[in-house]
Amino acid sequence: MAQIIVAHHEEFFLKNANPLWKFFCSVTLTIVLLLSLATTSIIGTVIPQNESPDAYLHAYGAFRYQLLSTLGIFDMYHSWWFQGLLLLLTINIVVCSIDRLSGSWKLIFTRSPKVRPERFTNRSDARTLTDKRNTEELVSVYEPIVARRYAFCKVTRSNNGAVIYGEKGRLSRLGVYIVHLSVILLLLGGLAGSFFGFEGYVNIAEGEATDTIRLRNTGQIHRLDFQIRCDDFSLTLYETGAPKEYRSALTILEGGQAVKQKDIIVNDPLRYRGINIFQSSYGKLQPEKMPRPETPVAGPAEAYTLNFTSRASGMSYTVSAKVGVPVDIPEGLGKFVVMAYEAETAFRGMDVGAALKGILTPKAGEPVEVLLPLKFANFDKMRGGDVMIAVANQPQEKFTPQQSAEERYYTGLQVTNDPGVWLVYTGFILMIAGCFATFYLSHQQVCIVIEQLRKNSRVTFAGTTNRNKLAMKNTTEKIFNAMTNS
Amino acid sequence: MSSSHVLSISTFIFALAAFFYMAALIFKKPRLTLPARWTVVAAVVATTAGLLLRWVESYQMGIGHAPLSNLYESLVFFSWTAGVIYLFVEFKYKNALIGAFVTPIAFLAMAYASMSPNISDRIQPLVPALKSNWLIAHVATCFFGYAAFAIAFGMSIMYLIKARNPEKIEGIIGHLPKLDVLDELTHRMVLFGFLFLTGGIITGAVWANSAWGSYWSWDPKETWSLITWFVYATLLHARLMRGWEGKQIAYLSILGFAAVLFTYFGVNLLPGLHSYGKV
Numbered sequence: 229m230a231q232i233i234v235a236h237h238e239e240f241f242l243k244n245a246n247p248l249w250k251f252f253c254s255v256t257l258t259i260v261l262l263l264s265l266a267t268t269s270i271i272g273t274v275i276p277q278n279e280s281p282d283a284y285l286h287a288y289g290a291f292r293y294q295l296l297s298t299l300g301i302f303d304m305y306h307s308w309w310f311q312g313l314l315l316l317l318t319i320n321i322v323v324c325s326i327d328r329l330s331g332s333w334k335l336i337f338t339r340s341p342k343v344r345p346e347r348f349t350n351r352s353d354a355r356t357l358t359d360k361r362n363t364e365e366l367v368s369v370y371e372p373i374v375a376r377r378y379a380f381c382k383v384t385r386s387n388n389g390a391v392i393y394g395e396k397g398r399l400s401r402l403g404v405y406i407v408h409l410s411v412i413l414l415l416l417g418g419l420a421g422s423f424f425g426f427e428g429y430v431n432i433a434e435g436e437a438t439d440t441i442r443l444r445n446t447g448q449i450h451r452l453d454f455q456i457r458c459d460d461f462s463l464t465l466y467e468t469g470a471p472k473e474y475r476s477a478l479t480i481l482e483g484g485q486a487v488k489q490k491d492i493i494v495n496d497p498l499r500y501r502g503i504n505i506f507q508s509s510y511g512k513l514q515p516e517k518m519p520r521p522e523t524p525v526a527g528p529a530e531a532y533t534l535n536f537t538s539r540a541s542g543m544s545y546t547v548s549a550k551v552g553v554p555v556d557i558p559e560g561l562g563k564f565v566v567m568a569y570e571a572e573t574a575f576r577g578m579d580v581g582a583a584l585k586g587i588l589t590p591k592a593g594e595p596v597e598v599l600l601p602l603k604f605a606n607f608d609k610m611r612g613g614d615v616m617i618a619v620a621n622q623p624q625e626k627f628t629p630q631q632s633a634e635e636r637y638y639t640g641l642q643v644t645n646d647p648g649v650w651l652v653y654t655g656f657i658l659m660i661a662g663c664f665a666t667f668y669l670s671h672q673q674v675c676i677v678i679e680q681l682r683k684n685s686r687v688t689f690a691g692t693t694n695r696n697k698l699a700m701k702n703t704t705e706k707i708f709n710a711m712t713n714s
Numbered sequence: 715m716s717s718s719h720v721l722s723i724s725t726f727i728f729a730l731a732a733f734f735y736m737a738a739l740i741f742k743k744p745r746l747t748l749p750a751r752w753t754v755v756a757a758v759v760a761t762t763a764g765l766l767l768r769w770v771e772s773y774q775m776g777i778g779h780a781p782l783s784n785l786y787e788s789l790v791f792f793s794w795t796a797g798v799i800y801l802f803v804e805f806k807y808k809n810a811l812i813g814a815f816v817t818p819i820a821f822l823a824m825a826y827a828s829m830s831p832n833i834s835d836r837i838q839p840l841v842p843a844l845k846s847n848w849l850i851a852h853v854a855t856c857f858f859g860y861a862a863f864a865i866a867f868g869m870s871i872m873y874l875i876k877a878r879n880p881e882k883i884e885g886i887i888g889h890l891p892k893l894d895v896l897d898e899l900t901h902r903m904v905l906f907g908f909l910f911l912t913g914g915i916i917t918g919a920v921w922a923n924s925a926w927g928s929y930w931s932w933d934p935k936e937t938w939s940l941i942t943w944f945v946y947a948t949l950l951h952a953r954l955m956r957g958w959e960g961k962q963i964a965y966l967s968i969l970g971f972a973a974v975l976f977t978y979f980g981v982n983l984l985p986g987l988h989s990y991g992k993v
Contacts, residue, residue: 255951255955258951259948259952262947263945265944266941269940272937305937418930427927466777470838470839471842473845495842497925506925506927508926642926642927643927646929656919663912667908667909
């Protein structure tokens with residue numbers, strides 16, 4: 229009967245439907261769209277997405293870059309054609325679901341289903357038996373058998389017999405529409421997120437606070453209603469050297485007042501007023517960023533005045549040295565040659581400014597390379613050699629090695645706000661529930677028709693299901709056995 | 715005995731099971747499927763023991779975590795799920811020869827895990843991104859899905875072999891289950907796999923949202939799992955709404971499993987967030 233209704237309905241609909249409706253009503257379209265989405269999605273996994281134009285130009289050359297860029301390949305999941313495919317699929321799902329649901333709506337939501345016994349008795353797998361008992365006696369025996377298995381059980385009596393009808397799982401027919409609804413919710417949630425939410429990142433140095441983040445897609449600056457302060461960042465390693473934990477101690481500030489404090493680690497973000505703050509990366513501060521008063525330094529020269537201080541005697545000697553020409557160190561401590569002047573040098577990650585590089589060849593032992601920052605006369609003391617070398621007559625700064633040994637970190641935070649998440653999560657729950665209902669529940673109907681003959685009764689029994697026919701065959705077998713044994 | 719030893723032994727038990735099933739099929743000795751079934755049971759028990767032992771060992775090392783954190787562990791877990799689902803199918807549908815196409819897959823995964831020089835079987839500490847309760851839920855659902863698709867793939871191969879000469883009753887082909895049975899079982903396995911793949915993608919998305927602040931970022935692994943999902947969604951719609959069956963479904967099921975394999979292995983060749991699956 230259901231099939232007849234659907235067929236009739238489709239005929240009715242197709243005659244009156246406009247061609248556009250017919251086009252979107254087709255499952256062939258669904259298959260084409262699903263396979264197109266599957267195939268085109270591959271592109272974005274092979275060609276890295278959202279890289280800088282320079283990288284693409286370098287990799288593909290000007291012509292292919294122009295072509296791929298026009299097609300939106302470099303951000304293909306947000307390109308007009310990919311979003312267009314998703315839109316077509318959405319319309320396809322909506323139209324198909326409306327079309328089919330309007331056909332089976334009455335069947336699913338009826339309070340008392342109409343029973344047409346011939347729908348069961350005409351089935352090829354219908355079974356018959358004859359019994360000496362009369363209709364009433366048989367009804368009293370059969371009704372419990374059906375009622376035990378089927379939540380809905382109805383007995384209709386007529387002049388020459390009775391019909392016992394049972395069914396269950398009618399609502400499971402809704403499963404597929406729930407799955408389709410869930411897909412729509414996911415797409416709506418994604419849309420809501422991209423229109424009303426944002427996804428950005430910010431690097432905050434330990435001890436500093438900020439309220440501005442950079443948006444990931446556009447690179448624009450976005451200002452938050454509050455400030456995030458990074459009180460501390462710590463990185464712990466396993467013995468193997470692999471990272472164990474990235475932890476940032478964060479404080480949320482509103483109008484300068486601390487309103488929330490939390491240590492975040494990967495997998496445990498801070499949430500504040502709908503905005504989520506995630507541990508995403510970290511780094512060491514660039515030496516340039518170290519706040520430090522600038523000291524004017526001299527540029528390169530042809531010759532330098534060097535101070536040699538002997539550790540053994542404590543005596544200091546002043547020697548003039550031309551770049552590239554070795555000089556003897558007093559007390560027979562070896563030779564030293566200035567190799568080059570460098571304007572920017574770093575020592576263990578710390579900016580030490582302009583420096584001379586030279587090679588010291590001691591009396592005994594291997595030559596060593598020596599770094600002589602112009603503004604730190606005491607720098608070479610740290611080397612702990614037999615002779616300390618310094619560049620004389622240079623403006624000085626105080627060098628404190630303890631400070632340089634302690635590294636400063638910044639924490640990299642991902643800051644997001646997605647008002648569409650609840651739609652997406654609702655979609656997730658509905659999708660799992662809908663898939664389960666569609667795959668593992670079925671709408672089962674059974675019918676026993678009793679005809680009162682002159683001396684005995686003829687009983688016809690059949691069952692039908694919309695899904696999992698194999699299991700239904702077993703069930704009807706069991707019911708029929710119960711009927712014959714009763 | 716360490717967990718690695720136990721798992722090496724279970725690799726050999728899987729090999730033995732595969733051997734029994736193949737022998738039963740090739741030498742037309744259906745009696746051999748009985749020892750074969752008990753060998754699979756033994757292999758599953760040994761793998762369970764190995765995984766549990768590995769779990770305990772990781773706690774003894776002070777880096778306790780579920781044994782689902784790298785390629786080696788995931789391959790072992792894949793074989794375990796394939797074995798469990800297969801036993802259920804054999805129990806429910808009483809068709810033992812399907813094992814000839816499933817146990818070799820489980821054995822190959824175990825052997826690849828144990829013997830490939832590129833795969834380390836050392837217990838490694840978890841990187842910060844994997845330290846989450848979602849790890850077990852995500853990996854377990856994904857791998858139940860993958861294993862079901864692997865079994866569907868095995869049945870589709872059987873279907874295509876059988877379909878070349880469905881009437882033949884002697885030889886290997888004659889011993890294969892009937893075409894309609896294979897078709898129905900493939901469909902059932904795809905349904906099961908699809909439900910779990912959906913669950914795997916969803917748990918992954920929820921996890922990503924709690925770890926990185928974004929439930930979907932088109933990272934290659936995510937995208938490939940979605941491609942796989944599209945392929946199997948196509949299969950289900952083609953079958954239920956357009957009445958496709960038999961060879962067409964078998965081809966789609968093979969295509970789907972190719973997508974599964976790429977999601978699992980191929981993605982490691984591409985850049986992205988899921989790098990812990992790498993060797």
